[in-house]
Each structure stands twice: as structure tokens, then as C-alpha cells.
Amino acid sequence: MELDLSLGDTPKPVPFADQKTKDLGFYMGLESGRQIQDCHQKNSNDDEKTNCSSSSSDRPPLQLDLLPFSPALHQSPPPPPSHRPFPWLSQILIAETGFRKLGKGLDVKPLTAIYDPDNCDEPGAVQYSPDNSNSDTSSFQMDFSSIFKSSTGSSRLPSRKRELELSTVNLDYLGETSERDQRVSSRGGGGYGGTSDEDENGLGRKKLRLTKEQSAFLEDSFKEHNTLNPKQKLVLANQLNLRPRQVEVWFQNRRARTKLKQTEVDCEYLKTCCETLTEENRRLQKELQELRALKTSQPFYMQHPATTLTMCPSCERVVTTTPATAATTTTTLRQEPVDGHP
């Protein structure tokens, strides 16, 4: 008789895991970060076909919910998505003139949204018409019903269409020539950040410290979707007076931070699992020794052909039954009171 407990490749159900998982409010999994990320990303987009099969295990992944208003970590769940659109979107819809003060006093550029069906020949088409008459304000026309419908992957428009679409944005107003130009230049070895600052003043890498308000705003956006499609990026950048690339980088770094923390939690949890299983293994080994001792000290039982060892499914105690004598010996596998044993 061999007891073999291991933490090998084959996932074995851990009875306490489910309960613990519920208690902690997250799931456990050992999938790669990419999978978790992808799943999260896909699930977070309504129009995206959710194809997040648990390939590596049937167990749901350990999902650390680091989002401030996540139901898993907060007693009062957030309003449903339908009531909480993109934070900046709500501001866009609200703001018509002048500055709009956000929660913590963030001044964002008010944007006027006008849907023009005549100029909107396809879903998602956006018309930005920056209003530079007032240097502090802008307006653009956009189909809000479809702007955030798709996410990064599925929203990829044909290049020509996208170029056309993005060309309607006054990128000069956004403080950059065009994102592709910058990418090209960054691939050239100079690095992205050099286009504006470096080229202008010849200084090295300039690190912008985002304001609390900008960070909070980005954080709110991240809560909604942890990835951005090009339109979202542009709108958000416009709202925060940042370059789209900065918004993109912020989201990338934010995802990395989330993943890092997720990994830490995974490690901590696995450590706990390991300790628990080690303890369980130790206890079972001891139990085995006792059974072996019982076998040698009471050979009569072993000679009896009708003796069987069964385990009570309810209390998980091993029951040694000898029908001829109706003698029953129980061995507890769990350190629990035996009162409830049938």
C-alpha cells in the first residue's frame, strides 16, 4: 500500500480549494498570464465572442480582482456596465461647454458629441471636429453607440479605413504628428519618446509624472476595459491632454502591474496549498503506519476472508467490517468528532 501525494503536473482536486476560493473571492489557475489576460479581455467586451475555454484545467483560474470596485473585494457591487459607461464617455456626453470638473477635481476637455448619420456611413465611424476657436475646448462628432462596441482585437479596421478614420482627428491638436510616424521612428532605434520632447529641445528621455487626477481617470477607464481600441485611446488622450501613445503605454504598464500582483497572489496561494498538502501527507503517512501496526498486532483480521475495508463517504472514516462477526473497527481519516458517524 502506497500513499502518493504530489504536486505534479496532473491537477488533482483539492477539497478545501473550492471553499477557500469562495472565501477569498477569487479563482485559481495555473494558466499562463496571457491566457488569463486574453480571457479577461475577451470577457470584458460584449461584442467579442467569448472563447475562453479552460484548456489546461477544468478548474477556473485564480483571478485576483485588483480592480477597486470589483464585487469580489467590495461589499457594494458596482453598477452594471450599462449604467457605468466609460467614465470619459459620460463626461463627453455631459460636457457641452466649459470645463467639466471630475470627481477629484480633474479638469477635462469638454467634448460635444453630435451624431450625423449622413456622414456616418459605417458603424463606428467617428467624426472629430476639433474646435480650436477656444484653445481650451474642443468638440468632435462621433457615433457613441458604436464607438466602444469593439475592442482591440476585433475592432481592427482595415488599414485604409482606419487611416481614413483617424485622419479625421486633428492629431496636431492632440499634440503629435501621427502615431504611426512615431512608431516608425521608434523602430528606427531612436525610441518613441524622442519625437516630441527630444527633437524639440534635444533633451533625453523626459518622464512625465501623471497627476493624481489623470491617474484616477485612467484607473477608472482600466476598470471598465483593460485594453483600448484606437478610438478609446484617442478620446481618452484627448480628455486627459495626453498623447495617445502615453495612454497606450499607461494601459500596458497597468496590465503588467496587474499581472505581477496576480502572480504574487498565485504564489502565495500555491504556497498555502503546498503547506496544507504537506501536512495532509504527513498525517496520512502516520495513519498508514498505524494501520500497518494494527495489521501486525491483529493478524486474525487479515486471515479472515470476508474482512473488507470501506470508507464512509460522509465522514471519510475507514471502516473495517467483518460480516461473520459483525465486528466493526473504524479508523478516522479526518480529525473530526465521530458523533455524526452513521
Place this chain on the structure above:
DNA sequence: TACGTAATGTGATTTACGTCA
């Protein structure tokens, strides 16, 4: 000085598009 994080560099992947047999 350590730390948090914005910024950069790189390789992989996906998508759209043009060309050619």
C-alpha cells in the same frame, strides 16, 4: 538610496491588402 512607474526596445501575433500564378 530605494521605489514606483513612465518610457523604451524587442519579438510575436493578428489583420488587411496587394501581387501573382
Place this chain on the structure above:
DNA sequence: AGTGACGTAAATCACATTACG
């Protein structure tokens, strides 16, 4: 003319790393 294979460009991502405040 329609079609599939193939190459290319662009966009975006994760990841590792750098460097600034």
C-alpha cells in the same frame, strides 16, 4: 474574372529593461 497562396505593412500586445521623479 474568381481564387488561393504568399509576402508585406501596420497595429498591438507581452515582456524585459531603462531611467526619471
